[in-house]
Structures are given as C-alpha cells and as structure tokens.
Amino acid sequence: MTHNEEPEQDALGQPPKRGLASLAIRLFLRTVGFIVLASIAAFGIGFVVFYTQVAALAPIDNPKADAIVALTGGYQRIDQAVQLLAQGAGKRLLISGVNPATSVGHIRSFTRSRKDLFQCCVDLGHDARNTEGNAAETVQWIRAHGYTTVILVTNNYHMPRSLAEIRRLDRDTDFLAYPVEKRLTLADIAANPLLLRTLMSEYVKYLLVVSRDYTGIVP
Numbered sequence: 059m060t061h062n063e064e065p066e067q068d069a070l071g072q073p074p075k076r077g078l079a080s081l082a083i084r085l086f087l088r089t090v091g092f093i094v095l096a097s098i099a100a101f102g103i104g105f106v107v108f109y110t111q112v113a114a115l116a117p118i119d120n121p122k123a124d125a126i127v128a129l130t131g132g133y134q135r136i137d138q139a140v141q142l143l144a145q146g147a148g149k150r151l152l153i154s155g156v157n158p159a160t161s162v163g164h165i166r167s168f169t170r171s172r173k174d175l176f177q178c179c180v181d182l183g184h185d186a187r188n189t190e191g192n193a194a195e196t197v198q199w200i201r202a203h204g205y206t207t208v209i210l211v212t213n214n215y216h217m218p219r220s221l222a223e224i225r226r227l228d229r230d231t232d233f234l235a236y237p238v239e240k241r242l243t244l245a246d247i248a249a250n251p252l253l254l255r256t257l258m259s260e261y262v263k264y265l266l267v268v269s270r271d272y273t274g275i276v277p
Contacts, residue, residue: 108218115217126139127211129192129196135212135238143179154196155186155188193220197227207231222268
C-alpha cells in the first residue's frame with residue numbers, strides 16, 4: 059500500500075466516515091424514490107377507480123324525494139332539475155350558485171317552463187361561488203324547509219365531490235344522486251383531451267376534500 063492510498067477501514071475495523079455518509083445518502087435517495095413511485099402508483103390507481111365509478115353513474119328511474127337541488131355549472135343541470143320538478147319528483151327546487159345577474163325569468167325562459175311552476179316552487183341561491191358554497195347554501199335551505207330526502211342534480215364527474223361536501227355538513231338528510239350524464243368512454247377521452255383534464259382536476263379536488271375530512275386540515 060502506498061502512502062497516498064486511503065485505508066479501507068480504520069483501526070477498529072469500521073468503514074471510514076465518508077463511506078457511512080455516502081451509504082446514508084444512497085439509502086435516503088432510494089427511500090424517497092420509493093415513496094415518490096408508490097405515491098404516483100397510488101394516485102394512478104385511485105384515478106382509475108374514480109373514473110370507473112363516475113362513468114358508471116346513471117340517473118335513478120322515477121326518483122321521488124321531498125325536494126330537488128341543482129348545482130349550477132351548466133344549463134343542462136338546471137333543465138334536468140326543472141323537468142324532475144315538473145314530473146313531481148320533488149315538491150320544491152333550489153338552484154344553487156346562480157349568478158346574481160340571472161333572474162327567475164331568464165331561467166324559466168331557457169327551460170321553457172310554466173310560469174306558475176317557478177312562482178310556487180323554485181328558489182334561486184345567489185350566495186355560492188364554488189362547490190363548498192353550494193353545500194352550505196343547500197344545507198341551509200334544507201334545514202329551513204325541514205326536508206329529509208333530497209335529489210341532487212349535477213354532472214356525473216362532479217357528483218362525488220358535491221356529495222362529500224354536502225354530507226360533511228348534513229349527515230341526517232338522505233341525498234339521492236341524479237347525475238347529468240356526460241359521455242366518459244375511453245374513446246371520448248381520447249378524442250377530447252380537455253375531458254381528461256376535467257376528470258383529473260375533479261379527482262384532485264375530490265382528494266383534497268376527502269383529505270380535509272380525514273385530517274381536519276383545510277386546503
């Protein structure tokens with residue numbers, strides 16, 4: 059051994075400190091890499107489960123409840139909710155999250171509904187600005203009227219998060235999901251990348267809601 063060579067071990071037969079530090083760094087990086095890969099895999103599997111559940115959602119045949127709630131985000135939701143009201147699926151309808159500039163007349167004109175139906179049985183909620191606000195507005199309305207069963211109308215991809223937000227505030231009311239169906243086949247997603255983006259965004263928001271409920275941490 060030349061004088062320039064470093065010993066493999068010290069006098070006590072232990073690896074040099076530099077070797078221990080290198081080993082610790084490699085172990086740390088491997089652990090972090092494993093956690094990252096496991097997290098990505100869990101996220102991907104969870105998204106597939108979320109997509110499968112959402113794609114399988116379908117409207118209930120002949121639904122019946124005390125009342126109906128439609129969450130704004132598209133006139134298709136409102137149109138469907140008004141149809142349910144006209145069919146007698148519920149006694150009263152709340153349209154939550156309506157733009158303050160939108161009047162009852164605008165909605166009635168779009169849905170081509172009877173004037174008397176809106177005069178007697180439709181309420182517009184103007185306070186909600188997001189899904190969490192929809193939940194608060196909906197629960198307040200339900201309690202004010204003493205309803206125990208409510209049909210919830212929103213898009214299929216929006217339904218899991220909507221129900222999670224509302225049930226967090228109201229565990230006594232029985233909510234019946236009535237999804238406005240949007241085609242979510244793999245062919246549809248391949249043809250429309252924006253659809254995948256919407257699903258992914260909704261999945262992330264749903265995870266945040268679930269995480270908040272489990273941890274108590276508000277994102």
